[in-house]
Amino acid sequence: MKKILGFAAAIALSLAIVPASAADKLKVGFVYVGPVGDHGWSYQHDQGRKAIEEKFGDKVETTYVEKVAEGPDAERAIERLARKGSKLIFTTSFGFMEPTLKVAKRFPDVKFEHATGYKRADNVSTYSSRFYEGRYIIGQIAAKQSKSGVAGYIASFPIPEVVRGINAFMLGAQSVNPDFKLKVVWVNSWFDPGKEADAAKVLIGQGADIVTQHTDSTAPLQIAQEQGVHGFGQASDMAAFAPKAQYTSIIDDWASYYINRTQAALDGTWKSEDTWGGLNEKMVVMADYTNLPDDVKKAAQETEAKIASGELHPFQGPITKQDGSVAVKEGETVAVGELLGMNWYVKGIDDQLPQ
Amino acid sequence: MKLVLEKRSEHSEFMTLMSPLLAIALTVFTGAIIFAIQGLNPFEALYVYFIEPLTSMWSLEEVFVKAAPLILIGAGLSVCYMANVWNIGAEGQLTMGAIVGSIVPIVFTSWQSPLTLVAMIALGALGGALYGAIPAFLKNRFNANEILTSLMLVYIAQLFLDWVVRGPWKDPKGFNFPQSIAFEGWQLFPTLGDGRVHIGIILAVIAVVILTVLMSRTLKGFEILVIGNSPRAGRFAGFSRKKIVWFCLLLSGGLAGIAGIGEVAGPSGQLQPTVSPGYGFTAIIVAFLGRLNPIGVLFAGVMLAITYIGGEAAQIDLGVSDKTAQVFQGILLFFILACDTLILYRIKMLTSTKQQSVAAE
Amino acid sequence: MDATQAVILTIITASTPLLLAAIGELVTERSGVLNLGVEGMMVMGAVCGFAAAYTTGNPYIGILAGVFGGVALAFFFAILTQTLATNQVATGLALTLLGLGLSGLIGESFVGLPGVKLQQLSIPFLSTIPFIGPILFGQDILVYASVALIFATTYVLFKTRVGLIIRSVGDNHNSAHALGYNVIAVRYACIMFGGACSGLAGAYLSLAYTPQWIENMTAGRGWVALALVVFSTWLPKRLAIGAYLFGAVWIMGLYVQALGFGIPSQFLSSLPYVVTIIALVIISGNKTLTRVNTPACIGQTFVPDR
The missing domain is CATH 3.40.50.2300 (Response regulator)
Structure with a gap:
């Protein structure tokens, strides 16, 4: 097996093309618990992500990870987004609460948004709908x-x-x-x-x-x-x-909330808060x-x-x-x-x- | 024209080395095609998939976080499968290990001693082993098929865990959300370095060493090999098939249980409704990729962990969907299995024989 | 509709996909091959069935496509395990992985679309008989197909020469080979039959049970089907009993909940699995039954010497 790795490494290194990172764009990351194809919870969050892309166009770049199991895998998925330069990360399931807080501690300059939880930090907001x-x-x-x-x-x-x-x-x-x-x-x-x-x-x-x-x-x-x-x-x-x-x-309409928070991050007015929006907020x-x-x-x-x-x-x-x-x-x-x-x-x- | 297999008189040394390389080459080639179809640069995609996980300390550490439970469980399963004991319920044994091991931090919250962790690991192993004992008992006493009973027990264990974290072990300050209290520092597996790698990987390596010795140097190992290869020969030699069933299921269950408590007291830090993203099932593949050899399992576990981490990276860096990663993994396994054939057999092309008329199309 | 009737109808719908997938696997296993990829073939059947039915608007074309999806994956399995003599357990698990991933890719553009429902046949006059009418004469074609398959496989396996060959290949491939049967060809055919049935089961899910495509919509039913085969001790009729029993326990768990007794739902949800284990213990305890029927060569690789 060592040989396999060595061989693969040799092949790929010789051909490696390191992806160039886009400068100046706000990178927004999303972590979903289900497949985006569930036509339910994760699907609606992904609709919110698409709304951000539509609204801000070139100013943002969004990425997502789907089917992230609640538990140890979540922490890695979140950290990876942070490491890859996401400055605003939405973690969209209750089970991502502790992992989000753990990663947030290590990345104080990244803003986190955790859906349906109750623990916040200076760079972790929470949000949910009524x-x-x-x-x-x-x-x-x-x-x-x-x-x-x-x-x-x-x-x-x-x-x-x-x-x-x-x-x-x-x-x-x-x-x-x-x-x-x-x-x-x-x-x-x-x-x-x-x-x-x-x-x-x-x-x-x-x-x-x-x-x-x-x-x-x-x-x-x-x-x-x-x-x-x-x-x-x-x-x-x-x-x-x-x-x-x-x-x-x-x-569940997350679009308005996601657009507001992205706007705040772009403007530099983002701060940690708890949002519990309902019919009035159109969430x-x-x-x-x-x-x-x-x-x-x-x-x-x-x-x-x-x-x-x-x-x-x-x-x-x-x-x-x-x-x-x-x-x-x-x-x-x-x-x-x-x-x-x-x-x-x-x-x-x-x-x-x-x- | 038709392909036929011809058994080699002995294992081909050359092919033993070549087969994994061939499998990787074929997978890389097929993968490149799949990525190209999706409009991606195949070289870039393959780099992200296989190499990037190894290029930074952080992701390398994550590979080991992921590999630890896979190796622990896979090593136990390899012994099972060697003996023709088909435990496919390691996921359930892992879950029960996690629950029983958590008795210490959740019930005896304030017991702080150097023995705390030892007790947790021991209870984790006990929980997994006892849960593995159920199919062993049913097999030996009632002749009930262990594939089925161990699999059914997975669902039961998961529902039991669900009940435990929503009922009796719910964190009283947790707004009635399904999770236990968070474990304290002394109840957590110590980490190695500043990442998330914990002593679970050391336990995994120890398990591999012990099982290697067991299989190659002890009478028990010999019994397992004999009974696995030929139950009749085993009987003539006076080996008890029932004892082997007990041994294998207790052993693999115990190791799965340790993996379970390792997840809870390691990266997770509390008991939640899901303990593992299917490690117990993935470990079955690990056991086979490692050719049912504990040392092979060590490498197979790391290898599979890399494809998981790489698949995750590909999602973020390239926008490749999670499904592509799954397909890619499936194909990799197929090629590895197919290429292993070359170790035992020689492929011959027949252009015209009478066999051709009855050949399956 | 009266409550008992509703429960029986619900049980039939819940049991049919299990029965369809399991009957195929039973034949596969009778020929000595253990295909653990049922879940993968089933989910491929579901996505192919949905896609074809949605595109053409015809659920029957969907059924055919579902069968095709299952067979295609099964063919893959056959090449590996039969021609290339790979380990069946590992290959089957890999097949499940591949099926789940591939179906997700194929189905990506079909998520969130309303499907084409396979209509009940409602046989004239007969289906209007009170109580038993809708149960016996108001089902869709796949329910009847599942019942027909039970009788057909029983007949073929135990009353015909083909069945004898299949069983002898499964019981002792070396002597079957010595007798001049093409073991590999027989197994190819049985594996593909298994794939077809799994595909049918998948199509039932995405066309009749819940007419829509969603990732992983099989939700573990393939594994239950595998369990049922062992439970049946490889006898089609007992398989039918097992499938309906499992369906009944499954539905009763929900039924009892709706009555509001306050039993933790996790215990009720785990009931079908507990019952399966108990039933298995009872049946396996009867050694004459299992020993006679278990295909002796199950899971073993066969490579003809020449």
Whole structure:
């Protein structure tokens, strides 16, 4: 094997052409946890990357690494981007939190942006979206449109982000129909079309006529269409996959945030901060409301406007937890810290949270 | 015209040396074509892929970070496969090693002693070995196929890990995110130099040395070779196939377990829902590339680590997609396997024989 | 639709790709060849099937393309393991690696496109029978194909001369060779049959199960199929039982969750694997069954002396 290396080295060295580095451009790096072809989480981040390229043209150069496993590999991928001259690096999965901080310590002049985490440093910002705002809206739509009064929720992993979404959906639904029922299936995967489809079928079989998901594939919506029920898209607009079944979709739109942060880096005004943007900041965007009666559509748009303006907060009291204790009193909203680490269900959800 | 193989009377020394070189040459050639099709400069791409990882201290260190678990697991598997014991569940044994080894830093958080790390490594090995013992027991007691049971146990181990880090071992200050508390300095594998290379690579080399001695100098090694080559001959010699199954699975499971705790207490520094990016499966390839010889595994592990690191570099430097790297790796393996044929066989061209009529097309 | 019926329909869909891939591998293994590349051939079938169906708008052309994708990869495997006598385990693993990478490359431009769905056949009158109608007479063509393949392989393997040759090649390639059979040719054919079935299974995923293309969409089903073959002790009928059993446990895990008992989902998700191990232990314990049916030469390289 030594010989192999030696031989290969000899060949390639003799032919080596060292890539020239582009001067003066701001290099922006991205680290994705999934393939850009997942048409979900990583795909949407990549759309944001493309938006940067489009907006800044020659002033920036973007690179990405996809399918980076959370854990030891992530640190190397991030460090490699830093070593290759990226001055602004977006790490787009929670599991990249510690690796990002470790690399950031070694590269104080590089700016890092970590999605969905909670640890910051002088050169590490965090950002995330208030997807739960969209989930409150779809909860309302679900309760208005459901005939059986039961919705099914396909959930990935019991992390606060997902639990928050389930609660927001339920609170939205309860604001329309206090007796609304919600069944939850955890598929233990972000991305397994087959299993998501199976879960959708099981939920529909148990009486759900609305299917919603916090997983990335379009499979549940396709099943909904096949079986004549309705659902909501996730991460991107999935109408093309189920034109008759999709009411709307909660779109992750990272473009505006990525453009702002790149601009700040170019201007030299970048500083470490925490961004948690929602409908108002256009980081959460609702796809067109389709397949809905006019009054439901109008009500949804009104709720959307109210949430965006801050008039309505999905986690406004009074809220009772599943165990009957009071989460927040009337006139208050759930504190940010509590939202970030949410590990309890609101009353009425037909599931027990894995502890 | 038709190609046929003719067995050589003895291994060809010449081909033993030439075959890897030929494989590399063919891979380089095919790779160049693939890169050219994608509109890249093939020379530049090949440089990034194979040479660049070796040109800087940092990436060289990263090669060893990646190679350490591959060698540890691959060495154990090579002994297994030599004995015709098909453990393909090293990934699960690695996961259980990581979990059991983490008992020390997570449950006995404040126990600070020179023995802390020793205990962690020992428990890691124990966890992996015990998990490897399950297929061994099922094989010996119920004749259950170990390929299947060890593979099924991988999924179970991963789901168990998932439950552990989301449930009982969740960091109480972690906003309910799935991760354990971060290990303290004395609970981490010491690093060699200022990069991420840790003592795992030393453990890997030690394992290779011990296994080399075991296979070439001890009765156990001889038993393994005999039973692997011919179970009947083994029986006549009075060797117990069952004992070998136990030995192989405990050994390879234990080594995988050490690799597991090495990942957690090394580069990771805490227990997370995923411990390894499939090292347990990649190590199977490493074992074969190393021709089921511990020393060969040492080089194969480094070699495979280079292609991983190179593939990552190619993504960033050239915008080559991750898929190309995977295809490239697959082709490399094919060529290496195919060229190994030349060691044992001579390829002859038949232009007209009666065999031709029944030849498979 | 009544709940039991819905569950049964879901189980059939979940089991069919496993069954298709496993029946091909069963024949391959019967001829003495262990092809661990099922996952790779399956994912190639999925991408080729999707691409062809999307381009032509015809799911049946998609099915053919899926078969082609699986066979192409299997042919590669056959050249290496049969003509060049490489180690089957290593080659199979490399095949999986190649299939996953290659399918990703081919599929890059097909991500995020709505696929062409393979429609159910809905046999007139019969499919309207309450309860059993949709289950027995309202499936798509690949479900029927999977069932037909079970009977066909049982018949061919145990009632015909071809089957006898395949089995004798798998049980003792030296004596089969001495009897004048072309061991290599038989194995080539069986490997390609395995590839065709895996390709079919992949096409089922991207055309019927979830009509879309996504990278790695097989999500480990190829490995489960491999496990099922061992579980079946190389008998097609037992294979069918195994596939449906696995599908049933898989779906019941989700079903029980939706009922809301609060059992940790990880335990329910691991249930199918636990059940497979237990079932395997029970079946393997019966030594007469396994010993009779296990192809004795499985995984061994054969090079004819001349």
